[in-house]
Amino acid sequence: MFSTLIWPLAALASWAACWFLYRALLPQGALIALAAASVLGLALAWPHARRWRRLIIAAGFPLSLLASAQALLPAWAWLLPLLLLLLTYPQRSWRDAPLFPTPLGALDELSQQARLAPGERVLDAGCGLGAGLKALRRAYPQAQLEGIEWSHLLAAVARLRCRWARVHQGDMWALDWRPYRLVYLFQRPESMVQAWDKARTDLAPGSWLVSLDFEVAGRKPEARLELQGGRALWVYRI
Ligand SMILES: C[S@@+](CC[C@H](N)C(=O)[O-])C[C@H]1O[C@@H](n2cnc3c(N)ncnc32)[C@H](O)[C@@H]1O
Structure with a gap:
């Protein structure tokens, strides 16, 4: 979504979107908000061709949340995004391809x-x-x-x-x-x-x-x- 923006605007826009979602979901519970915003960070990171950019975008939200100490979460909760990342993308997947879905009509012909x-x-x-x-x-x-x-x-x-x-x-x-x-x-x-x-x-x-x-x-x-x-x-x- 933001991958066409010039760097580092793409990262800033992605982090802002994660924060926006986190804030919006906070009334549902801190863990839900954290998980959803982290997943959004991952989704916004994948379209970037360079691995380090993907990493910066995906890690930006959970790290900034941690740094701001706004999260009223148990101490172990900061491991959640990492766990999610590892579950979604075990190391071997990275070697071949991150998650990019095929558009629905792409194979029609x-x-x-x-x-x-x-x-x-x-x-x-x-x-x-x-x-x-x-x-x-x-x-x-x-x-x-x-x-x-x-x-x-x-x-x-x-x-x-x-x-x-x-x-x-x-x-x-x-x-x-x-x-x-x-x-x-x-x-x-x-x-x-x-x-x-x-x-x-x-x-x-x-x-x-x-x-x-x-x-x-x-x-x-x-x-x-x-x-x-x-x-x-x-x-x-x-
Ligand atoms: C770009 S996505 C494509 C997903 C799906 N084929 C589609 O077109 O919507 C690539 C997928 O390949 C998976 N993958 C990468 N290496 C793999 C491997 N060695 N064995 C099985 N899956 C792998 C990744 O986890 C990722 O989900």
Whole structure:
């Protein structure tokens, strides 16, 4: 939301938004207000490309709250945002991608390029809160949709949001991709070579590897679908 503002305006605006929410929710209880404002801080931090900026934005509110000693909380409560952060983003997730949801209609044209037979299995590798699964469902209503997510917390939320899909908690790189006809990813540019190698090893010829925003360097895609806002969907056939 504020990620387009110049630095450090983006950080100031984000901290102000966290404080605003905290103040507004304080009558509901200090812990609720703290948790909600910390989550907002995390959400506002993710869109930033640089890790240190994300850290500054996410940590700004809880640290300033601590410093201002305004929180009438038990001493251990300051650990709450840290716990939340670790639950939401266990360390391994950071290596691949922070939480960025796939926009709902982003995959609507995909089934015209990558055709699947009814009942074929589709994996969202790193399914986060399930937004990618929802977008895949619009594109492939007859497919068997599955997701895998490293964060226990995100996997649990995705399971609740996408009851029609199977959501596993685990490492997408350790999962066997062989049963899938299409693997969808929305990760980081750095993850794409590994994804391509794994897709070539695991997936059957004719299967599909689809990536939102990030291409496999040096590989010609079967298709590149233009999306709103200058974004793209990269479609590779194995
Ligand atoms: C950019 S989000 C995409 C979420 C979802 N695919 C979507 O498009 O809405 C990337 C997700 O991948 C997860 N992730 C990163 N590395 C992972 C790994 N090795 N195994 C499983 N999930 C991972 C992160 O926790 C995060 O939720």
